[in-house]
Amino acid sequence: MSDPSVAEGDGVNTRPTPSSATLKKFYHDMLLIRRFEERAGQLYGMGLIGGFCHLYIGQEAVVVGMQNALLPGDQVITAYRDHGHILASGMDPKGVMAELTGRAAGYSKGKGGSMHMFSVEKNFFGGHGIVGAQVPLGTGIAFANKYRENGAVTLAYMGEGAANQGQVYESFNMAELWHLPVLYVVENNQYAMGTSVERASAQPKFYKRGESFNVPGEEVDGMDVEAVFEAGRKALEFVRGGGGPMILEMKTYRYRGHSMSDPAKYRTRDEVQSIRDRKDPIDQFGKKLVDRELASDVDLKTIDKEIRLIVNEAAEFAIEAPEPEASELYTDVLA
Template identity: 70%
Template sequence: MAKAASSKRGGAKGDATAAAPEAPNRATNRERPAEPRRREADRAELLEYYRQMLLIRRFEERAGQLYGLGLIGGFCHLYIGQEAVAVGLQSALDTSKDSVITGYRDHGHMLAYGIDPKVIMAELTGRQAGISKGKGGSMHMFSVEHKFYGGHGIVGAQVSLGTGLAFKHKYSDDGGVCLAYFGDGAANQGQVYESFNMAQLWGLPIIYVIENNQYAMGTSVNRASAEDQLYKRGESFRIPGLQVDGMDVLAVRGAADAALEWVRGGKGPILLELKTYRYRGHSMSDPAKYRSREEVQAVREQSDPIEAVKRELEKAGASEDELKAIDRQIKEIVAESADFAEQSPEPDPAELHTDVLVESY
């Protein structure tokens, strides 16, 4: 077989052959993260998880009502049933340096990240006071201040963008990790695997989170995916994966701790598959006829993430009156956010011409 000619550099004296960088030996890189342990939480921590998940549940219920009244336009994807994923993972982040990016089912993530419910609801209703000035709506919220980079309507697009955020963390050596969420439907998109390849080649600090709510838009993951054990999807790129009970906030938090230890230890990307379930349709316009009411009710009764934490709290000595008081407080916060949104003005038409470019060229 003919030998490839080596490229010469150095002009007329071009006798120095450019040496290619030595490729790392990945053949021995088969280390696996330890199996995560379910978080042992004290009463105060359990109360905080309960409060955050209940806030997401009540907020999303109210958003569904406002959509029915015509106050929220376009698409609206509710997070009801999946609350343990966002709360369990984001409670482990360092908000001073870590970044987050997700798809269009994003309201719950923003609430778990501590963003004011008023500006989220105002964004849903397209008001000037919204976190994206009413321009993003349900699917395209964004907050550089909170290192929350969307809210993306293109299925799977956030995975490549999240890989870019992780590259930024490594390039600037800021110690940050990117958490990139996507769903079981997006797990079949081509750009996801291009991103996996680059992330592993460059050893990027990123946690890929597959929120497997079983149905993508309306097709069961078992019918749509040849490999339906989605935590294995990174194996051909030597990215380890863990499968987690996404209906148990303590299991999710334990997995978050294990994943962050792996990534912050300089071992490159990791993939988490969170087995969860959405109670509502894919969006508010989805009648969800691809599954039975009995199936949804069975999950609610057996695996509801909020009821699970409530039981843990009762074991820890929390009284029924204490938990009811939290529910009343959350309902007041949500009512205030809805009132704020309804009373806020719509954007000035001149806003159409702002935020088009970062600067003029």
């Protein structure tokens, strides 16, 4: 969702720095994802969320920075670590949490679960469970933009693990060949499940992965929401202006396991703690806001309080909401 306060001056996405209101919104949106995910982890531990549950904790700056750089009408598609993406799209945390608990009030009526959430209303195209499959799908949404000449850009997220999938390169090829308005965002959180980048990737600089197809790329500090926003804005401008596809590699980090059932033997606690201490996207950005006198500690605490309330309500709602009716078993198979 684009913040109108960003788009002042002589046109969209040209103002060099976001307003203080926008910066506070960044903080708010990141913290909402953080608190939401912490609570989701808790509900999983209580057995209220089942199956696979991939938390986004640590990566919040990526989706918040990018989402705020989009214009109305732009579309987003991602893989299964999608809670942050649907929240950043502006969907109600209640409906999101209720999907995680498999309730009728969930955004997929409880039929999709954590990995399969969608919002046609917000141009959020999911939420896809097969590693890499969302990349050609997103390229196809961008194809439709070009077909309709609607000026929209599609944001196709993938993890760095997915970036080794063949279909990603088939997509890069077609996107450049047909000059499709698609921006590929590689969320490089350093681990594809339990396999570190260096153990799986012959070319670990993912922003270079489009070179063979003439798709330009750029590396971005994915722990810095302002850097993400700026890079996203420029890249979107490039793509929207007819430059063809582009790749942004977001260097980020996930604190939690790949999913809730990840024993995390592949890295040390110290590694995680060290990143948290030095690079946490929310803590660091909060400090910046205070240093620049754009917010006080009290302001930040107030935001935290509001968010805790929202998340508590979402959790209560998701626990109390009824499961789908048995008759729902056979609906929504065909139109």
